[in-house]
Amino acid sequence: MGPVTLDLDALRPYPARPDRQAHDAADRLLLDESGAERQGLGRQDIVVIGDIYGALALTCASETPDDSGLVRVHQDPLTAERALALNAQSTGLEASVVSLPLDAELVQDARLVLLRLPRSLDSLRDIAGLIAAHAAPDAAVFAAGRLKHMSLGMNDVLREHFGTLDVTHARQKSRVLIARDPHNGRDPEPARAEIGGVVVCAFGGVFAGPSLDIGTRLLLDNLPATTPGATDDPMIDLACGSGIVGATLALRHPGLRVYASDESSAAVASARATAIANGIDDRMSVVRDDALSALPDASVSFIALNPPFHRGAALDGTIARHLFTDAARVLRPGGELWTVWNSALQYRPGLERVVGPTHQIARTPKFTVTASTRR
Numbered sequence: 001m002g003p004v005t006l007d008l009d010a011l012r013p014y015p016a017r018p019d020r021q022a023h024d025a026a027d028r029l030l031l032d033e034s035g036a037e038r039q040g041l042g043r044q045d046i047v048v049i050g051d052i053y054g055a056l057a058l059t060c061a062s063e064t065p066d067d068s069g070l071v072r073v074h075q076d077p078l079t080a081e082r083a084l085a086l087n088a089q090s091t092g093l094e095a096s097v098v099s100l101p102l103d104a105e106l107v108q109d110a111r112l113v114l115l116r117l118p119r120s121l122d123s124l125r126d127i128a129g130l131i132a133a134h135a136a137p138d139a140a141v142f143a144a145g146r147l148k149h150m151s152l153g154m155n156d157v158l159r160e161h162f163g164t165l166d167v168t169h170a171r172q173k174s175r176v177l178i179a180r181d182p183h184n185g186r187d188p189e190p191a192r193a194e195i196g197g198v199v200v201c202a203f204g205g206v207f208a209g210p211s212l213d214i215g216t217r218l219l220l221d222n223l224p225a226t227t228p229g230a231t232d233d234p235m236i237d238l239a240c241g242s243g244i245v246g247a248t249l250a251l252r253h254p255g256l257r258v259y260a261s262d263e264s265s266a267a268v269a270s271a272r273a274t275a276i277a278n279g280i281d282d283r284m285s286v287v288r289d290d291a292l293s294a295l296p297d298a299s300v301s302f303i304a305l306n307p308p309f310h311r312g313a314a315l316d317g318t319i320a321r322h323l324f325t326d327a328a329r330v331l332r333p334g335g336e337l338w339t340v341w342n343s344a345l346q347y348r349p350g351l352e353r354v355v356g357p358t359h360q361i362a363r364t365p366k367f368t369v370t371a372s373t374r375r
Contacts, residue, residue, distance in 0.1 A: 006062040006091065013053050014083035015318070022053035022087065025172035030114055030144035031059055033168055033176045037112055037140055042068025043096060047107050047135075049074045049127060050116030054084035054097075060114070061088075061096035070098040074106050076118075076205065078263040078290055101265060102130065102188065110135040117145035117154060117177075123205030123266065124157045126188035132161035133185025141179040150175060160184060190273045195244065196220070198251060201273035202242045203266045207308065212244065215367045216306050219340035220248055222362045222369050227253070228336055229301020234259040234285075236303040236330070238292060238323060243271025243284070245304050250280040258284040259300075261292055291326035301335040303327050309345065321350060328355045331374040343368045 011022035038046070043064045048057040048071060057073045064071075075081045081099050088094040100106040107113065113131055118124050131141060141162065145154075147170060155177065158165050163181030190201035193210040202210040212220075227235055235253065237246030240260035250258045258280075260271050268288045275284040287294060305327065307320040320341070327337045337355050341347045343363065348370060351358040355372035362369040 006059045008055050008059070010091065011053055011055055011058070011087045012083075012090070014079060014086055022083070023055035024052075024146075024174075026116065026144040026146050026174040027052070027055045029168075029171050029174045030056065030116075030142055030176055033144075033178070034112065034114060034142040037142065038063065041112055043071045044069025045111040047072045047074075047110040047113045047131075048115075049102075049106075049113060050118060051075055051084060051114075052080055052116060054087040056114050056116070057084060057097050058087060058091055058093050061093045062091070064096075066096070071096060072106050072110070073097050073099050074102050074265070075099065076102075076265045078265075078288055082290075101269075102126065104130070104134045104187065107131050107134045111139055113139065113141045115141055115143040117143050117150060118205055119149055120205040121151075121153050121157055122191075122209065123203075124154060125160070126204040128158055128161040128179075129184070129186040130188060131185070132182035133187060135182060137182070139180075139182055141177075143177045143179065144174060147173045147175055190270055192277065196248075198244060198247050199274065199277040200242050200244050200247075201277055202270045203273075205266045206264070206270045207241045207267075210242065214364075215340045215342070216244060218362055218364060218367050219304065219306060219338065219369055220245065223249070223252075223304065223338060224336075224371075227256075227302040228334060229332065231256060233299075233301045233332075236261070236292065236300055236327075237271075238303050238305045238327060239263075239307055240271045240286065241267050241306070243267075243274035243286065245306070246271065246284055246286075247274050247278050247280060249304065250275075250284045251278060256283070259295070260284060260286045261289045261294075262286075263288065263290055291323050292330045293326065295330045297329055298332045300330050301332050303331065303335070303337045305337060305339045307339065307341065307347075309342070320345075320347060321354070324351060324354045328374060331355070333374055335374045337372040337374070338369065339372065340367055340369045342366065
């Protein structure tokens with residue numbers, strides 16, 4: 001099959017947003033700047049990391065021969081992975097890409113990596129080190145971002161693992177960094193810290209890293225001494241991040257199980273490492289999921305939640321509403337959702353409406369902890 005021009009405007013965001021396209025100026029600049037580098041490569045030579053909705057991976061797949069393997073892709077959010085799958089299906093390219101974890105298999109012998117720059121320098125360091133450790137010696141990395149989210153620190157991180165770094169001219173408020181000559185490669189390892197008797201592990205990009213943000217601290221300080229429901233119900237750490245809440249629950253209640261869930265690949269890896277570090281991995285299961293979709297209705301009695309309110313770099317209030325709705329579905333009548341939130345976001349009316357009667361447990365100038373009882 002010869003090269004096919006992919007219509008980027010035919011791709012769709014997921015979740016569906018009428019005000020959002022499935023590609024942006026940084027995607028288009030990255031594809032333009034890497035065009036010459038992609039010539040003559042097969043799909044197995046190309047890795048895409050951080051693709052938002054699949055525009056990068058599917059363009060690469062569409063212009064390479066069918067018999068040249070698969071374009072390997074890593075996307076941290078599960079929603080992004082699902083967007084890629086849906087857009088691959090709609091364009092007939094579902095057999096041309098494969099989603100993989102951020103590990104050696106992803107980048108082994110890769111000759112070209114297209115990267116949407118993460119905002120976290122620690123996340124970029126994990127990615128750059130992994131590429132330098134396992135990609136081909138002549139590998140090139142084309143890394144793009146919106147100017148407002150880029151910093152000179154990104155250049156410094158790439159120079160830690162690549163001998164040559166070029167910077168393109170900006171276009172439409174976007175820029176591409178081109179890194180070559182990989183060296184000093186390393187596999188990602190989580191940072192560790194002990195907080196209040198809990199060992200916390202965090203890979204790059206996980207919220208708060210191996211530390212305790214003030215909102216989560218307020219939640220931990222005010223969790224109930226006993227939880228409602230039967231002792232065989234797992235306690236839920238929803239949007240678990242590093243797993244510090246789930247690990248704290250498991251250590252405080254040694255006879256109970258914990259179920260932790262997050263849509264972030266890095267968060268799930270971190271929470272699993274946290275469980276192992278505290279010797280509770282036999283009682284704390286960690287899954288990558290969209291909220292709690294793997295659990296049946298009315299199946300648990302206690303959920304703890306510190307909901308994120310950003311999707312990528314953008315504020316997005318739909319995330320918390322989605323988590324509240326799924327928590328309400330999974331809770332048994334009389335079960336409780338304990339939530340910490342930035343007081344300015346005023347989540348209480350939404351919790352009352354979606355879950356049930358909600359009362360304030362604690363409040364500081366910045367954060368509020370509430371308990372909502374399922375109707």
